[in-house]
Amino acid sequence: MLYKLLPTTEWDEALAGGRLVGSALDRQDGFIHLSAADQVVETARRHFTGATGLTLLTVDPARLGAALRWEQSRGGQLFPHLYGPLPVAAVVAAEALPVDTPVADAVAELLG
Template sequence: MTMILHLAHAAAWAEAQHVGFYAPRSLDSEGFIHFSTEAQLPGVVERFYQHQPEMILLVVAVDRLEAELRYEEAEPGEAFPHLYGPLNLDAVVEVRLFAT
């Protein structure tokens, strides 16, 4: 089973539990939700999430996704997973506290 990862603020994940799906601001502003592979995660944390409090790591099973997933080049030669729709909660197989 292929897994992808997403860093989220704890408050946004709590809201997702209330509404039944996860749809961060990037879905509205960019049209997709940013994900990474396990190998890409350290670079993502270094570039975007230094010293962010109350972060959680969502571990997502690709085969459970309802929205379209595309791997797209975000940096030269490196394709990142992007989800073009809200994240259905049953695709999340693990939630971990994450300290940056």
């Protein structure tokens, strides 16, 4: 599975439209940033510390087709990048993160 951390308001918009077009950073970079299970906690720590009102999406990579590419990024690691919108049908779970727990800890707890 792959993961996407985003503001809950963006997820609500995606549900209404049937697809996620990504954050401003995603759109600027030309792809939707995703993380593998072993990357998402560090992504939360680096990019979402102090943020609230977030949702963690669990995405089935088999539902993304050829638009999904693994590319070198942070520290030379390969990260999943989606070149195109993320269909809501590819999301197998969406968990709102508690506001009283640091984001990285909440993500780690959800992943078990």
